[in-house]
Amino acid sequence: MEVAYIIETLIKIVVILLVFSALAGLGTYFERKILAFMQRRLGPMHVGPYGLLQVAADGIKLFTKEDIVPTNAVGPIFKIAPVITAATAFMAAAAIPFLPQFTLPFTDYVVHPIVADVNIGILYVLGVMAVGFYGPLLGSLASSNKFALISAARAASVFISYEVITGLSLLAPLMMVGSFSLIDFNNYQAGGIGDWIIWSQPVAFLLFWIAAFAETGRTPFHLVANDHEIIDGFGTEYSGMRWGLFFIGEYANMFFISFVIVLLFLGGFGDGSVLGAFAFLGKMAFFFFFFLWTRAAWPDIRPDQLMWLCWKVLMPIALINVVITGFVMMF
Amino acid sequence: MSLEEFENRNVSEGAYYKVDIADYPETGWDKAKQVFSRAIKGELFVGLGVVMREMLKFDIHTVKYPLEKLPIGPRYRAVHEMQRLWESGTERCIGCGLCEKICISDCIRMDTKIDENSRKQVTEYTINLGRCIFCGYCAEVCPELAIVHGGRYENTSEQRAHYTNYEDMLTPFDMALKGQVPEYPGFGAVTPHEDERVKSTPLAY
Ligand code: SF4
Ligand code: SF4
Numbered sequence: 437m438e439v440a441y442i443i444e445t446l447i448k449i450v451v452i453l454l455v456f457s458a459l460a461g462l463g464t465y466f467e468r469k470i471l472a473f474m475q476r477r478l479g480p481m482h483v484g485p486y487g488l489l490q491v492a493a494d495g496i497k498l499f500t501k502e503d504i505v506p507t508n509a510v511g512p513i514f515k516i517a518p519v520i521t522a523a524t525a526f527m528a529a530a531a532i533p534f535l536p537q538f539t540l541p542f543t544d545y546v547v548h549p550i551v552a553d554v555n556i557g558i559l560y561v562l563g564v565m566a567v568g569f570y571g572p573l574l575g576s577l578a579s580s581n582k583f584a585l586i587s588a589a590r591a592a593s594v595f596i597s598y599e600v601i602t603g604l605s606l607l608a609p610l611m612m613v614g615s616f617s618l619i620d621f622n623n624y625q626a627g628g629i630g631d632w633i634i635w636s637q638p639v640a641f642l643l644f645w646i647a648a649f650a651e652t653g654r655t656p657f658h659l660v661a662n663d664h665e666i667i668d669g670f671g672t673e674y675s676g677m678r679w680g681l682f683f684i685g686e687y688a689n690m691f692f693i694s695f696v697i698v699l700l701f702l703g704g705f706g707d708g709s710v711l712g713a714f715a716f717l718g719k720m721a722f723f724f725f726f727f728l729w730t731r732a733a734w735p736d737i738r739p740d741q742l743m744w745l746c747w748k749v750l751m752p753i754a755l756i757n758v759v760i761t762g763f764v765m766m767f
Numbered sequence: 768m769s770l771e772e773f774e775n776r777n778v779s780e781g782a783y784y785k786v787d788i789a790d791y792p793e794t795g796w797d798k799a800k801q802v803f804s805r806a807i808k809g810e811l812f813v814g815l816g817v818v819m820r821e822m823l824k825f826d827i828h829t830v831k832y833p834l835e836k837l838p839i840g841p842r843y844r845a846v847h848e849m850q851r852l853w854e855s856g857t858e859r860c861i862g863c864g865l866c867e868k869i870c871i872s873d874c875i876r877m878d879t880k881i882d883e884n885s886r887k888q889v890t891e892y893t894i895n896l897g898r899c900i901f902c903g904y905c906a907e908v909c910p911e912l913a914i915v916h917g918g919r920y921e922n923t924s925e926q927r928a929h930y931t932n933y934e935d936m937l938t939p940f941d942m943a944l945k946g947q948v949p950e951y952p953g954f955g956a957v958t959p960h961e962d963e964r965v966k967s968t969p970l971a972y
Binding site for chain 1: 818
């Protein structure tokens with residue numbers, strides 16, 4: 437039993453790592469294609485059919501490029517920072533159920549597609565994702581570049597702003613469900629579309645969604661690495677695979693936060709049927725697509741505007757939401 | 768456009784108008800109101816709608832350049848071409864030297880001799896395309912419509928000498944023999960309806 441459990445967990449870890457590394461690569465392909473279509477371009481077309489192998493070409497390029505550590509950079513920190521981003525992104529995936537549980541065909545072995553159903557699941561996911569912000573922060577402070585330094589300051593300001601919203605907006609649904617486990621969240625909403633938390637907590641859903649844009653650093657809160665203002669921010673001095681790790685971390689994060697939004701507010705995989713599993717992936721795909729959609733349509737805002745928005749507008753709304761939820765639950 | 772309008776040199780008159788920009792909000796409450804009015808007016812969603820509409824219309828404007836090329840205007844002035852006569856296929860250039868004379872960047876060099884039929888024959892003819900500014904004077908001045916501007920705008924070479932090659936510019940002889948030298952419509956050719964526009968020269972001044 438114990439051995440089987442360890443083997444199963446190891447297999448799950450490897451599968452998640454492989455699938456989401458590949459998906460992160462494909463995510464860049466989807467992003468380029470969708471942005472191109474929205475801007476009436478074709479996007480990558482030359483490598484492979486419809487440019488599908490562009491990801492492989494990029495991978496080869498990133499792997500084989502020279503790894504440069506600038507003269508004045510703080511070597512060890514500079515080198516470890518991208519690893520923090522990528523590793524924390526994948527560590528966060530440990531508490532996310534990616535599919536409903538299913539029985540292996542021809543056996544009666546039940547597989548739970550979640551690495552560890554810890555009872556503080558959502559706290560763990562958000563906490564580890566927040567640790568991921570150390571990647572850009574340390575990387576930019578260590579790389580001795582003025583644009584990276586601005587990026588570090590922005591990373592800190594974005595970080596203290598959106599974390600408040602994520603936490604406070606989640607409080608209200610947490611009070612209703614009474615558990616931190618994402619599986620419990622899913623089971624709470626298993627009764628069908630009418631049971632989805634988005635209907636009882638629309639404000640919390642919107643706030644969490646807005647904060648997710650800051651969390652993943654996507655337009656309109658793409659401040660930390662805003663190309664047209666501060667080159668690539670924390671990534672300015674990075675090259676080759678280290679820069680690639682930042683990228684993988686960012687895109688994996690986008691997938692994971694999309695899973696989390698669906699699990700928290702949109703019913704997750706429902707009752708666990710095959711249909712529910714597909715609906716789960718479909719809903720996740722919509723949120724991933726929305727990240728790309730906004731990038732084509734919306735401008736970026738300034739860091740002070742983001743802080744103003746988070747602290748002075750969204751935080752009071754979140755607090756009022758918590759209070760109202762409390763009163764409704766009490767009476 | 769009336770004559771007065773046409774002769775009015777003061778172009779800014781009536782052409783500019785002030786854009787209606789509201790004052791910047793002063794207090795925090797005003798700022799919040801601005802944010803909400805902008806968010807609720809749905810400007811953000813208009814933006815989302817526009818890009819989604821363009822994606823669904825799928826009206827792609829990409830030209831995959833080395834594989835596809837946009838058509839180029841007939842009067843575009845790119846690398847010169849030397850034309851041949853229609854039927855005989857002999858070179859049109861009579862070695863008059865007008866193009867060499869008029870070239871403002873001095874990049875045409877030619878050498879001529881009298882051949883066995885007592886006609887002037889061009890022995891050397893080079894255009895240094897590294898200096899040419901593609902002004903079109905040479906094509907304009909040529910009395911024989913021999914030198915014209917073609918549409919070849921992609922020039923790459925490892926050798927500067929390749930940019931001067933007369934043989935490259937000359938219409939290939941076998942093409943001329945097969946009667947494949949079309950009347951040239953581009954820069955340097957006679958404009959259409961030239962016959963109707965020619966006026967008889969008055970004899971008395
Ligand atoms: S185009 Fe102008 S610069 Fe070029 S060869 Fe003719 S006359 Fe000279
Ligand atoms: S002007 Fe025409 S005919 Fe005279 S030398 Fe030049 S190309 Fe030949």
